[in-house]
Amino acid sequence: MTKLDFVEKYGQENEPYVCASCGNCTLVCPVYSELKWESYGPRGKLHVVKSIIEGESEFGKDFAHKIFLCNLCEHCTSVCTTGISLDRFWEVARAEVRERDLLPAPARFVLKSVKERGDIMWMGSADRLLWMEGVEELVKGRILKKAKVAYFLGCNVSLKSQLHDVAQSMVKIMDYASVDFTLLGEKEVCCGAPLSWAGNLKDINEMAEKNLAMIRELGIETIVFSCPSCIQTWSEYSKFLKEDKSIELLTASQFINRLIREKRLHFEEQPMITTTFHDPCISARVLKATEEPREIMDEIPGVYHVEMDPSRQNTRCCGSHGLLDVVDPVLSSKIAERRLRDVTVTPATRIVTECPR
Amino acid sequence: MIYSKDVTSLPDLAHQIVSPRFDVITQPVDVLSLQNLVMYAIENGIPIVPRGNGTSGWGGAIPTRGGLCISLSGMSEILYFNEFESAVTVETGITWRDLLAFLGRLGFTLPVYPSSATAATVGGFVASGGLGIGSTRNGNILKQVLGIEAILPNGKIVRLGKLLLDPKNDVLKERVDEGNSWLSEELSDAGLGSPEQETKLFTGTYGTLGIITKVTLKTIPNLQLIPFTCSFDSIADLARAADRILSDVKPYFIRFLADNYTSKLRAVNEYESGKYILTGALLDTIYQNEDNIEIIKTVTDEEKGQILDDKRAWFYWSERLYPLRIKRHGPSIVPAEMLAPMRMLPEILEKTKAELRNSNVAIEGTLSNDGTTSFMVWILDDERKKVSFTIGWYRSFQIASLAERFGGLPYAVGLWNGRHARKFYGSDVYNNLKVMKKKLDLNDIMNPVKVFGGRVTIGRESMLLGFLLGFIVTMIGGWVLPGLLNLGWLNQFLSSSLFQFIYFPILGLAGLVGGLVVVLITRFMRLNQALAIGIPVLRILSKLLRR
Numbered sequence A: 001m002t003k004l005d006f007v008e009k010y011g012q013e014n015e016p017y018v019c020a021s022c023g024n025c026t027l028v029c030p031v032y033s034e035l036k037w038e039s040y041g042p043r044g045k046l047h048v049v050k051s052i053i054e055g056e057s058e059f060g061k062d063f064a065h066k067i068f069l070c071n072l073c074e075h076c077t078s079v080c081t082t083g084i085s086l087d088r089f090w091e092v093a094r095a096e097v098r099e100r101d102l103l104p105a106p107a108r109f110v111l112k113s114v115k116e117r118g119d120i121m122w123m124g125s126a127d128r129l130l131w132m133e134g135v136e137e138l139v140k141g142r143i144l145k146k147a148k149v150a151y152f153l154g155c156n157v158s159l160k161s162q163l164h165d166v167a168q169s170m171v172k173i174m175d176y177a178s179v180d181f182t183l184l185g186e187k188e189v190c191c192g193a194p195l196s197w198a199g200n201l202k203d204i205n206e207m208a209e210k211n212l213a214m215i216r217e218l219g220i221e222t223i224v225f226s227c228p229s230c231i232q233t234w235s236e237y238s239k240f241l242k243e244d245k246s247i248e249l250l251t252a253s254q255f256i257n258r259l260i261r262e263k264r265l266h267f268e269e270q271p272m273i274t275t276t277f278h279d280p281c282i283s284a285r286v287l288k289a290t291e292e293p294r295e296i297m298d299e300i301p302g303v304y305h306v307e308m309d310p311s312r313q314n315t316r317c318c319g320s321h322g323l324l325d326v327v328d329p330v331l332s333s334k335i336a337e338r339r340l341r342d343v344t345v346t347p348a349t350r351i352v353t354e355c356p357r
Numbered sequence B: 001m002i003y004s005k006d007v008t009s010l011p012d013l014a015h016q017i018v019s020p021r022f023d024v025i026t027q028p029v030d031v032l033s034l035q036n037l038v039m040y041a042i043e044n045g046i047p048i049v050p051r052g053n054g055t056s057g058w059g060g061a062i063p064t065r066g067g068l069c070i071s072l073s074g075m076s077e078i079l080y081f082n083e084f085e086s087a088v089t090v091e092t093g094i095t096w097r098d099l100l101a102f103l104g105r106l107g108f109t110l111p112v113y114p115s116s117a118t119a120a121t122v123g124g125f126v127a128s129g130g131l132g133i134g135s136t137r138n139g140n141i142l143k144q145v146l147g148i149e150a151i152l153p154n155g156k157i158v159r160l161g162k163l164l165l166d167p168k169n170d171v172l173k174e175r176v177d178e179g180n181s182w183l184s185e186e187l188s189d190a191g192l193g194s195p196e197q198e199t200k201l202f203t204g205t206y207g208t209l210g211i212i213t214k215v216t217l218k219t220i221p222n223l224q225l226i227p228f229t230c231s232f233d234s235i236a237d238l239a240r241a242a243d244r245i246l247s248d249v250k251p252y253f254i255r256f257l258a259d260n261y262t263s264k265l266r267a268v269n270e271y272e273s274g275k276y277i278l279t280g281a282l283l284d285t286i287y288q289n290e291d292n293i294e295i296i297k298t299v300t301d302e303e304k305g306q307i308l309d310d311k312r313a314w315f316y317w318s319e320r321l322y323p324l325r326i327k328r329h330g331p332s333i334v335p336a337e338m339l340a341p342m343r344m345l346p347e348i349l350e351k352t353k354a355e356l357r358n359s360n361v362a363i364e365g366t367l368s369n370d371g372t373t374s375f376m377v378w379i380l381d382d383e384r385k386k387v388s389f390t391i392g393w394y395r396s397f398q399i400a401s402l403a404e405r406f407g408g409l410p411y412a413v414g415l416w417n418g419r420h421a422r423k424f425y426g427s428d429v430y431n432n433l434k435v436m437k438k439k440l441d442l443n444d445i446m447n448p449v450k451v452f453g454g455r456v457t458i459g460r461e462s463m464l465l466g467f468l469l470g471f472i473v474t475m476i477g478g479w480v481l482p483g484l485l486n487l488g489w490l491n492q493f494l495s496s497s498l499f500q501f502i503y504f505p506i507l508g509l510a511g512l513v514g515g516l517v518v519v520l521i522t523r524f525m526r527l528n529q530a531l532a533i534g535i536p537v538l539r540i541l542s543k544l545l546r547r
């Protein structure tokens, strides 16, 4: 018998035995779809953990690497027959990997970057202001201002230049709808999600708290996020939010949809386009926020929306989540390609999504 | 290692009679590469085991003598669909889920598919046979198979029944012609029909006679689906209602859940926990459905049941694909299943509960269109408690015996129920299967030990135990027997001083021979013999332990 400390500490030691071997999880797993061997799929990995506990296998380098070949996309969790929170299990397994000093180099880098720079890309707090170029007027005076609504961008939208227009559009929308909102600006730090993806479950609360302490001080009631994973992480790991339910966490589309329903946003006729929506894994399977984006598109005149197959709760991962894009970029892009193939069989000319990856 | 198991957790003891793992896992991508693989296995005398996605629980897909696992999940194309012929041809590694999704988009569905549709392959279910969703109207899956293509244990490719393909894309035609003409001769030699008529040799026989590579299945129009669910306080009421609904309405699917099953479903906690549930679906025209739903309501009412609202009915319909939800209560599960006459349902349930009164069980089943029902007994246990789990393993075999008492059968054969194969298939069919197995699989490499039994691979621990047993029994025998048999001269000799000198070495030698003889016996032991010895021993141990 081998003792797996983190598996026990986080109450997961029964799960490998609870697994019914039904295979539901493996058949929806994007990683298995590409690599096609059971040992890369969730059923197989759970089985290996069981055999490690039983002393029949070793927690070696190869298995540690396989644990990181996963998008933490929640698809396996959402179809599990016996209700195993598989994604939670994978995070705990990553903590075991870290404990054994077997982390893949990119995961080690992420941990170091979050700790030392407060973001996943070895940038820095000053870089969190770069996106404001072009919308200076709209954000002036809003940083750390007391308000009811806060817009939390997250590392990807703040720091990746190709995503800056997401943040710029969001502040334009808020301004148009006369929302009294605030930004954390250069004081915003990583939400903590990448810590759990890299096997450090211990420090997430502290990371969340760095942001939440400011949010509390500003009297905020609603936080709007560009990244669904930030919401998931805070909901799961913030001790404060678990106790105090008065702060509302919304995805951008949930918030925009609310503005439409409150008649604070109006759309003008525009040339006809056909869109299809890529549901981000976490929005669809964890936050269950699948209808709001569609309701928004329905409101925009000239937008004709078609569904991709699979969509909503069954959405296919884009391949980037859970650090897979840095641990195995080739595999990650193959998964992305498969998702793009889903798009190409629709008549859509635009993909709409709120996944910042 | 992962490919070497199915959904049943086996006690370590089981690996004393079957090997714990395959030597190599392979994943062919087309029929020709699969044929090469089979030829290689024949040349080298390596056992091969076809595998779908390992969702069965009767040991059909696990190794018995190591060898090659042939995972078919890489062969999953849809090859042919013709709505006028109401048929679809697929490669057998496709999952039922993917096939249903394809047909659904075209307005069709399948007459029968397993409740493991989300993961099970077409090949796995067709090779096993069995009841599934749709069986209440359409019977066993085997009745839905129009034709198959298979690779025989001698490497030949054959087609049986009516396999529909687009002739333009048929690259195997020559090889199939050769295979079929060879098979025709062998079949007529054995007094059987033509390949057109003998599809059943390869379906429902757990891949022991060949690997099924393509299947043509019947399809049906996807008419209006209306699920329904009724709850009852007693199984007798449920059985009466089921009987009437079956004859008056002809539903697409009916399943029952016993009280010990619903009490373990977390999602019904606030609703029907501990009740007996009859749930299913109609698949018909709108008008027919409207009439039939009224009949179901009346019958339920008259049989003291309660019809549940649409939301609950849809809930149970989606749950049809998750019969193993209850496993969390184990966390391990030992499945024990039978096929029994529907009218005996209350009696069987009572008897099963009595037999397994010391176990945590959950019971459910699917009603077929021939008056039988599958009766699934999920025995919940904890494999981490090694001793009690091992000893409790006999209970799954106990249910098969119980089935016989009620004029029923084990639900499936696979590996573990080979002892009941003759009864399961019927004597004539079984004899034919045996003859064909001998003809087709000269070296016994195709899924050995399954269905037909065979030599087991005794583990080191068992051999050592056997040796010790033989040794001790011979020693004791040599010591006590002369006295018991009153052999005067020997007794005299024993009390002489010479005895001191030579008897003990002789006795030791005899003990050694005794030990070796037992080891030799175990080397030639067949699975059914091993089980015939093992199961009663476990049963006795269990009784002793309980005391």
Ligand SMILES: Cc1cc2nc3c(=O)[nH]c(=O)nc-3n(C[C@H](O)[C@H](O)[C@H](O)COP(=O)(O)OP(=O)(O)OC[C@H]3O[C@@H](n4cnc5c(N)ncnc54)[C@H](O)[C@@H]3O)c2cc1C
Binding pocket: A021, A022, B006, B007, B049, B050, B051, B052, B053, B054, B055, B056, B057, B059, B060, B061, B072, B092, B093, B113, B114, B115, B116, B117, B119, B120, B121, B122, B123, B124, B125, B126, B127, B128, B129, B130, B131, B132, B133, B206, B207, B208, B210, B211, B212, B213, B321, B322, B323, B324, B414, B447
């Ligand atoms: C949740 C759940 C629900 C289930 N519901 C049902 C049900 O409704 N009805 C039912 O009968 N069973 C059911 N089962 C049992 C099992 O799912 C079925 O028997 C299923 O069809 C097996 O498919 P598979 O692809 O997993 O095959 P496997 O388990 O891999 O193999 C089953 C057998 O078929 C053989 N085999 C597999 N593929 C081939 C092939 N291409 N050629 C020749 N032989 C082959 C294997 O050697 C083995 O003997 C259920 C199981 C689970 C876990």
Ligand code: SF4
Binding pocket: A025, A028, A029, A030, A031, A032, A041, A042, A069, A070, A071, A072, A073, A074, A075, A076, A077, A086, A087, A090
């Ligand atoms: S989280 Fe996604 S990628 Fe990871 S095992 Fe589950 S389904 Fe596969």
Ligand code: SF4
Binding pocket: A018, A019, A020, A021, A022, A023, A024, A025, A026, A042, A043, A046, A079, A080, A081, A082, A083, A084, A086
């Ligand atoms: S879906 Fe859940 S129960 Fe089924 S194999 Fe995967 S982890 Fe196990």
